[in-house]
Amino acid sequence: MKRFSQLAIPYIVWAVLMLVLPMALIAMYSFMEQGNSIISFSLTLEHYVKFFTDPDFLIILWRSIVIAIKTTIICLLIGYPIAYVIARSSERMQNILVLCITLPTWINALVRTYAWIGLLSEGGLIQQILKIFGLGGVELLYTEAAVLLGMVYNFLPFMILQINTSLCKMDHSLLEAGADLGASPVQAFMRITLPLSLPGVINGITLVFLPAISSFFIPKLLGGGQYFLIGNLIENQFITVGEWNFGSAISMIMAIIMMLMMMAVRKVEKRNQGGKEE
Amino acid sequence: MKKVNRSFSKILMALVIIFFYLPIIYMIVFSFNEGKSLTHFTGFSLRWYEHMLESRDMMEALYTTFGVALIATAVSTVVGTIAAIGLSKSKKIVRDIMDQVNNFPLMNPEIVTAIGFMLLFITFQIEKGYATMLLAHIAFCIPYVMLSVMPKIRSLDPNLADAAMDLGCTPWQALTKVIVPQITPGIFSGALIAFTMSIDDFIISYFVTGSGVKNLSIMVYTMSKRVNPSINAISTLVVVIITIALLIINIAPAIFAKREEKEEIKKHRVLIPSIAGALVLILVIGLMNFSGGDSSLPYAGETLYVYNWGEYTGENLIKDFEAETGATVVMENFDSNEQMYIKVANGEAYDVLVPSDYMIQRLMDEGYLQKLNQSKLTCMENLVDAVKGLPYDSKNEYSVPYFWGTVGIVYDKTKVDVADLEKEGFNIFLDEKYKGDIYLYDSERDSFMMALKALGYSMNTTDESEIQKAYDWLVQCVETMEPEIVTDEIIDNMTQGRKALGLIYSGDATYVMSENENMGFYLPEGGTNQWSDAMVIPKNAKNPDLAHEFINFVSSYEGAYDNSSYVGYTSPNQEVMDELSGVGGDFEGLESYVPRTDNEKDEVFVYNEATRKMISNLWSKVKIAASNAR
Numbered sequence: 001m002k003r004f005s006q007l008a009i010p011y012i013v014w015a016v017l018m019l020v021l022p023m024a025l026i027a028m029y030s031f032m033e034q035g036n037s038i039i040s041f042s043l044t045l046e047h048y049v050k051f052f053t054d055p056d057f058l059i060i061l062w063r064s065i066v067i068a069i070k071t072t073i074i075c076l077l078i079g080y081p082i083a084y085v086i087a088r089s090s091e092r093m094q095n096i097l098v099l100c101i102t103l104p105t106w107i108n109a110l111v112r113t114y115a116w117i118g119l120l121s122e123g124g125l126i127q128q129i130l131k132i133f134g135l136g137g138v139e140l141l142y143t144e145a146a147v148l149l150g151m152v153y154n155f156l157p158f159m160i161l162q163i164n165t166s167l168c169k170m171d172h173s174l175l176e177a178g179a180d181l182g183a184s185p186v187q188a189f190m191r192i193t194l195p196l197s198l199p200g201v202i203n204g205i206t207l208v209f210l211p212a213i214s215s216f217f218i219p220k221l222l223g224g225g226q227y228f229l230i231g232n233l234i235e236n237q238f239i240t241v242g243e244w245n246f247g248s249a250i251s252m253i254m255a256i257i258m259m260l261m262m263m264a265v266r267k268v269e270k271r272n273q274g275g276k277e278e
Numbered sequence: 279m280k281k282v283n284r285s286f287s288k289i290l291m292a293l294v295i296i297f298f299y300l301p302i303i304y305m306i307v308f309s310f311n312e313g314k315s316l317t318h319f320t321g322f323s324l325r326w327y328e329h330m331l332e333s334r335d336m337m338e339a340l341y342t343t344f345g346v347a348l349i350a351t352a353v354s355t356v357v358g359t360i361a362a363i364g365l366s367k368s369k370k371i372v373r374d375i376m377d378q379v380n381n382f383p384l385m386n387p388e389i390v391t392a393i394g395f396m397l398l399f400i401t402f403q404i405e406k407g408y409a410t411m412l413l414a415h416i417a418f419c420i421p422y423v424m425l426s427v428m429p430k431i432r433s434l435d436p437n438l439a440d441a442a443m444d445l446g447c448t449p450w451q452a453l454t455k456v457i458v459p460q461i462t463p464g465i466f467s468g469a470l471i472a473f474t475m476s477i478d479d480f481i482i483s484y485f486v487t488g489s490g491v492k493n494l495s496i497m498v499y500t501m502s503k504r505v506n507p508s509i510n511a512i513s514t515l516v517v518v519i520i521t522i523a524l525l526i527i528n529i530a531p532a533i534f535a536k537r538e539e540k541e542e543i544k545k546h547r548v549l550i551p552s553i554a555g556a557l558v559l560i561l562v563i564g565l566m567n568f569s570g571g572d573s574s575l576p577y578a579g580e581t582l583y584v585y586n587w588g589e590y591t592g593e594n595l596i597k598d599f600e601a602e603t604g605a606t607v608v609m610e611n612f613d614s615n616e617q618m619y620i621k622v623a624n625g626e627a628y629d630v631l632v633p634s635d636y637m638i639q640r641l642m643d644e645g646y647l648q649k650l651n652q653s654k655l656t657c658m659e660n661l662v663d664a665v666k667g668l669p670y671d672s673k674n675e676y677s678v679p680y681f682w683g684t685v686g687i688v689y690d691k692t693k694v695d696v697a698d699l700e701k702e703g704f705n706i707f708l709d710e711k712y713k714g715d716i717y718l719y720d721s722e723r724d725s726f727m728m729a730l731k732a733l734g735y736s737m738n739t740t741d742e743s744e745i746q747k748a749y750d751w752l753v754q755c756v757e758t759m760e761p762e763i764v765t766d767e768i769i770d771n772m773t774q775g776r777k778a779l780g781l782i783y784s785g786d787a788t789y790v791m792s793e794n795e796n797m798g799f800y801l802p803e804g805g806t807n808q809w810s811d812a813m814v815i816p817k818n819a820k821n822p823d824l825a826h827e828f829i830n831f832v833s834s835y836e837g838a839y840d841n842s843s844y845v846g847y848t849s850p851n852q853e854v855m856d857e858l859s860g861v862g863g864d865f866e867g868l869e870s871y872v873p874r875t876d877n878e879k880d881e882v883f884v885y886n887e888a889t890r891k892m893i894s895n896l897w898s899k900v901k902i903a904a905s906n907a908r
Contacts (some may be wrong), residue, residue, distance in 0.1 A: 004439065006448070007364030011357060011420070012376065018417035019382045023392025025401075026386075056902045063905070082294055097291070098470070099524055104298045107305070110498045111513045115301035117767065118308065118317040122776050125304070142762050144908075147630040153297070158471060163466040166429060172818040194744040199429030206384065206425065207471070214387035225720035225763025226756065226904035233283055233898060234387050239616050240722070244393065251390040258385045259378065 166200025358423030406488030575604025592840030785847030805879025
């Protein structure tokens with residue numbers, strides 16, 4: 001059995017080189033004073049202090065977390081039933097539906113977002129449809145709703161895919177057994193299906209929440225430049241302002257927040273799995 | 279009860295499918311648009327498909343995108359699965375640490391991962407190109423695969439492999455015959471996600487690539503100046519290719535399935551995507567046309583690396599230059615001066631750059647540019663006097679202008695009273711008469727220029743109190759006027775007349791006005807920014823001789839005409855400018871095409887590191903104020 005654990009060694013080496021090392025470089029930057037020179041570096045906490053003492057930055061951090069949570073919840077509410085429907089269909093149909101859902105993601109996200117701009121803009125298709133229902137003149141583009149829509153559109157497939165993966169290999173005889181023992185469909189779902197699909201749900205949340213919190217082109221295009229989130233701030237620090245040290249510090253802060261959140265989520269998972277783990 | 283459920287789930291499914299495909303259908307429809315707009319359909323045409331097929335860049339990008347995505351997906355799926363299986367049997371502490379490490383690329387904003395990779399490749403002095411892009415893609419794809427595979431492995435009975443080996447399996451057999459089949463759905467969805475991530479990635483690819491290698495995403499993003507429907511055309515082509523590949527996948531197993539066991543189909547799931555992938559590659563290569571060089575020409579076999587704005591070059595310019603010199607031109611694009619600066623300052627070698635005025639000064643000051651060899655330049659006398667000897671390079675020792683213009687106000691003549699513009703200048707952006715009807719441009723330099731000029735200061739002021747007042751002016755604007763802060767969407771939006779006023783570059787105004795006759799362009803009497811983008815040769819250029827040839831060619835009548843008539847920005851070549859703006863010219867009667875040169879209050883940007891940082895940070899604050907005001 002131990003033999004298999006050796007399979008991980010090459011990857012660990014690779015991960016240290018390709019994932020840990022770049023991250024370490026960024027972490028180093030975040031503690032360095034101005035400038036990018038490694039030779040003349042002196043340590044400082046000023047970038048962290050700068051972030052935490054400015055209410056504006058804290059506001060946008062908060063706003064980014066809130067919109068990412070909203071996105072995640074919407075994706076979960078739509079994604080779960082869809083994944084469930086897919087998992088209950090025939091195997092052939094499952095394959096087709098999964099591909100149907102993934103196919104749009106193979107078209108460049110920016111191209112798809114531009115299409116949404118067209119659909120949502122003044123006089124665009126959606127406004128004209130709303131007009132039929134007597135809702136003409138509703139401003140759609142450059143609103144929070146548009147940003148949410150863009151995020152859900154971009155990240156929903158990941159949620160569906162992950163939940164579906166964990167549902168489709170579920171043993172259906174468990175449900176039958178449950179029903180035989182007198183469980184109502186609701187009970188069966190809550191006691192059997194939901195706990196078994198939890199790993200997929202957690203993965204789905206990871207794949208939606210993490211990119212949503214730091215996305216920057218969706219808010220920029222669908223929310224307008226006035227829709228400024230933490231991802232935009234970081235991008236701005238790296239590219240426009242050129243303050244990599246401050247940018248690195250913000251992303252370190254983000255990384256720690258996300259790490260804590262993911263640990264909390266994993267806790268829930270572990271508790272639900274009970275003693276199964278080892 | 280069951281029936282209700284079933285039809286409910288069908289409706290739900292249908293709604294979601296519509297939601298996913300609505301933008302795709304929209305995109306396909308607009309790929310046949312006659313006009314340039316992405317939001318206004320004017321008529322059916324195949325011109326964007328022609329444009330796409332003629333563009334060598336686009337076809338190469340398509341090839342790179344699929345090549346990288348397929349290889350990265352294949353490698354990361356195999357490596358990720360093996361690593362996940364290995365980790366599941368490792369000590370808990372190792373597993374927990376690796377869980378966190380794997381989260382890095384998911385957790386970090388892409389720009390951070392991108393800069394991390396770039397620094398890594400620079401530190402190890404690995405030359406950037408296809409290989410580095412592929413390495414980076416594999417690196418960020420593996421965690422997605424592992425994320426999908428891990429839960430499946432965890433739900434396996436840990437004794438399964440032991441049991442298999444007790445029954446006489448070798449470890450390899452236990453792995454391939456027992457474990458892998460059990461976790462196939464996880465591997466499958468991991469591979470799908472990896473493919474999606476790779477195919478869609480822009481920022482990481484952008485910073486780890488070099489030598490002109492680019493994927494479709496890089497192409498789309500750097501096109502931001504002028505996104506045009508050819509991007510929709512190529513995306514439609516992608517849809518067609520994928521659909522054909524999928525049809526093959528779905529028909530092929532249907533034929534096999536009749537004869538074979540159900541288990542066998544599972545194998546096809548893994549095997550068939552790779553066959554399909556190969557097919558896609560063949561299709562793409564088939565679409566590319568390779569051009570051979572003529573060895574009798576002076577620069578045959580040599581390569582010129584140009585780094586320019588996206589969609590900023592005439593349609594035939596590169597082709598003509600290659601035909602004349604025999605050289606091959608490799609063009610990379612950027613969509614902001616700062617983006618370009620990062621790559622240049624980190625040692626990427628190009629032969630010609632096309633930065634803006636203030637950035638040229640910065641590159642000069644920091645020692646990244648070489649002096650032009652005046653004896654090799656034959657083009658200076660062709661140029662308009664007003665664009666020569668500008669403050670950033672007063673003797674044109676380093677730079678030759680590429681395009682130039684001003685920044686002004688584009689306005690809807692049917693909604694805006696010209697008298698208001700004349701009276702208020704840039705202060706019209708504070709006039710509540712136009713509340714909710716204005717666009718600001720999302721650029722700190724242009725916005726602060728507007729505010730400083732509105733207040734009667736110099737736009738190059740270093741006086742902090744003046745900058746502070748300009749900041750207050752902008753905050754007042756975003757708090758009271760409900761502006762939309764946009765970038766190049768303003769071009770399309772004003773062409774469709776969606777708002778009354780906006781801040782715009784003269785070259786973009788030329789396009790807007792040529793498409794919509796209700797639009798006008800106004801330059802405030804209080805002065806504005808006169809800008810220019812110019813060609814420079816970096817110190818680390820590999821082929822400065824050819825670079826001089828290129829500069830001469832671009833500034834010649836043919837090159838300049840092609841550039842200006844295609845892009846719509848003002849040419850610095852006197853003859854071309856006169857012809858295009860004169861009787862019968864493409865831009866006849868459009869006041870924005872010929873920049874104003876007789877107002878003493880007009881200024882050229884001067885680079886100042888301290889004020890630049892201050893203004894950048896204040897502009898972030900303005901945008902935060904704008905989102906707070908909503």
